[in-house]
Amino acid sequence: FGFCLFLHCSVTKTASEMASAVEDPELEGEEVDSGEEEEEASVSYPLAVQYCGVCTLPVEYCEFTAEYDKCKDWWQANFPDIYLRVIEQGAAELSLDAGGKKRQTRGGKALKKAKKKEVEKRITVARASRGKRKYVTVICGLTTVDIDLKKAAKTFGSRFACGSSVTGADEIVIQGDVTDDLIDFVMEKWPEVTDDIIEDIGDQKISKR
Numbered sequence: 469f470g471f472c473l474f475l476h477c478s479v480t481k482t483a484s485e486m487a488s489a490v491e492d493p494e495l496e497g498e499e500v501d502s503g504e505e506e507e508e509a510s511v512s513y514p515l516a517v518q519y520c521g522v523c524t525l526p527v528e529y530c531e532f533t534a535e536y537d538k539c540k541d542w543w544q545a546n547f548p549d550i551y552l553r554v555i556e557q558g559a560a561e562l563s564l565d566a567g568g569k570k571r572q573t574r575g576g577k578a579l580k581k582a583k584k585k586e587v588e589k590r591i592t593v594a595r596a597s598r599g600k601r602k603y604v605t606v607i608c609g610l611t612t613v614d615i616d617l618k619k620a621a622k623t624f625g626s627r628f629a630c631g632s633s634v635t636g637a638d639e640i641v642i643q644g645d646v647t648d649d650l651i652d653f654v655m656e657k658w659p660e661v662t663d664d665i666i667e668d669i670g671d672q673k674i675s676k677r
Contacts, residue, residue, distance in 0.1 A: 523539055589613050591665055592668075593607050594669045597671070604645075618634060628646050
């Protein structure tokens with residue numbers, strides 16, 4: 469009888485310890501769950517979402533549509549409280565930044581048009597020697613006044629009945645010494661070329677190619 473009583477007490481004690489060990493995490497879980505339930509209790513479900521009668525989107529997305537002005541009129545006429553709370557308040561926040569400067573509301577940062585670098589308008593004409601009695605005329609700088617080099621070389625060849633070719637990024641070589649006639653012809657052909665732009669720089673050594 470004594471052994472049975474001892475065995476009964478041991479089993480009862482073990483069962484009590486196991487029950488308490490199981491109950492503790494459940495109590496902790498209940499405490500966490502109760503906090504979550506309080507948070508959920510502050511939000512009423514199902515959520516009521518009002519859609520725009522123009523673009524059929526929620527009010528927060530109207531500004532991204534092409535009919536935003538019509539959307540604003542619709543909200544103001546049908547739901548003035550939402551209009552004041554969302555649309556007007558949002559527009560006020562986007563209109564000014566912290567420094568009081570107007571902000572661009574959408575569309576990304578506008579690209580600034582690159583300024584064209586101003587180039588000095590200057591044309592030089594020089595005579596260069598090729599051999600003892602052979603000369604060529606070198607004209608440079610025509611691109612500074614937006615003259616097409618290929619067309620100019622062809623025009624010079626026809627005008628002076630000689631070879632004329634583009635030999636550099638902004639250089640034309642004309643066979644023969646036509647320096648004086650070339651200056652007069654250029655100013656006559658292209659009126660934008662004036663005396664203060666074109667200059668005779670005399671004899672020069674031609675670069676070897």
